[in-house]
Amino acid sequence: MGSNRESDLYKVLSEDISALAVEQYPLRSYPAIMIGSSNGALIHLCAALGIPWLPQTFLLSVKRPMDPDELIQDVKWGSKAAQEMINNNPDLQFHQMHDPVQDRMMVAQMDISY
Secondary structure (H helix, E strand, O other), X not given: OOOOHHHHHXXXXXXXXHHHHHOOOOOOOOOOOEEEOOOHHHHHHHHHHOOOEEEOOOOOOEEOOOOOOOHHHHHHHHHHHHHHHXXXXXXXXXXXXXXXXXXXXXXXXXXXXX
C-alpha cells in the first residue's frame, strides 16, 4: 500500500480477497472442498486428500500508529474505517481488535480484521 494507508484501506474489495484465495489452487475439478476456520489437522487432511481449503475469515492488518491506551480514539478510528469498509463490501463483517494487555505491540501499530 502507498503512503496514505487509510485511504488505501477503502479500496479493498471482498471479491479481490476471495479471488486471491481461490487462485492458490490449480484450475481443475476437485472431489470436494472445505470451507471454514483454520485448523492444523484440517489443513493436513485437505492436503492429504488433494482438496482445497478456503478460509471463512481473513485478517487484514492496517498500520496506524496509536497509543495502545487510547481505547476511545481507537474505537472512533475503527468506527469510521468499519463504515467505509461495509459501504464498499456489504457482504463483510468487521471486527476490530484492541487488547493492550496481551497484544500491546500490535495495538500500537495495527488494527482491523474481518
